[in-house]
Amino acid sequence: MTKSSKLWALIIIFLIALIIIGSLIIWSKYRPNQPLEIAMSPAEEWQGNIFIDGAVNNPGIYPLPTDDTINDIIQAAGGTIAGADFNQMKLYIPGLGEVAPPQKVDINRAEAWLLQALPGIGEVRAQAIIDYRQQNGPFRHINELTKVEGIGTDTFENIKHLITVGD
Numbered sequence: 001m002t003k004s005s006k007l008w009a010l011i012i013i014f015l016i017a018l019i020i021i022g023s024l025i026i027w028s029k030y031r032p033n034q035p036l037e038i039a040m041s042p043a044e045e046w047q048g049n050i051f052i053d054g055a056v057n058n059p060g061i062y063p064l065p066t067d068d069t070i071n072d073i074i075q076a077a078g079g080t081i082a083g084a085d086f087n088q089m090k091l092y093i094p095g096l097g098e099v100a101p102p103q104k105v106d107i108n109r110a111e112a113w114l115l116q117a118l119p120g121i122g123e124v125r126a127q128a129i130i131d132y133r134q135q136n137g138p139f140r141h142i143n144e145l146t147k148v149e150g151i152g153t154d155t156f157e158n159i160k161h162l163i164t165v166g167d
């Protein structure tokens with residue numbers, strides 16, 4: 001082996017070692033499941049309502065007291081469901097005069113008290129919805145709600161714009 005080929009071999013080994021060490025350093029700093037922290041200036045106190053949707057148990061509109069955190073809002077929405085991807089979180093702050101999206105009740109996840117908030121759904125019908133999904137599995141489409149005892153087409157027409165079915 002000549003002197004120049006030994007030099008090139010040494011340079012190649014050095015570059016490979018440099019790439020491996022650099023990759024390890026970058027990989028050690030990467031944390032995909034690290035919680036997201038949002039900090040706001042204490043001088044900016046916000047109060048009002050916030051809409052939360054997605055991988056939470058009870059999506060909807062919740063009051064936003066000045067001292068609440070994102071975690072408090074998620075907990076108010078019943079916590080996250082399995083498979084929630086915190087790397088894909090989005091926060092939308094509407095401008096003045098904008099209307100928040102309407103709250104829809106997920107009939108596959110809602111508890112009796114939330115179902116009772118729907119027009120025409122009292123304690124008995126709310127329990128009938130829960131019993132139906134426990135016996136037949138989750139609803140696949142909102143139209144299946146008419147199969148629940150005590151819920152006819154009139155009741156369904158009054159609430160269809162207020163309900164949804166989640167996964």
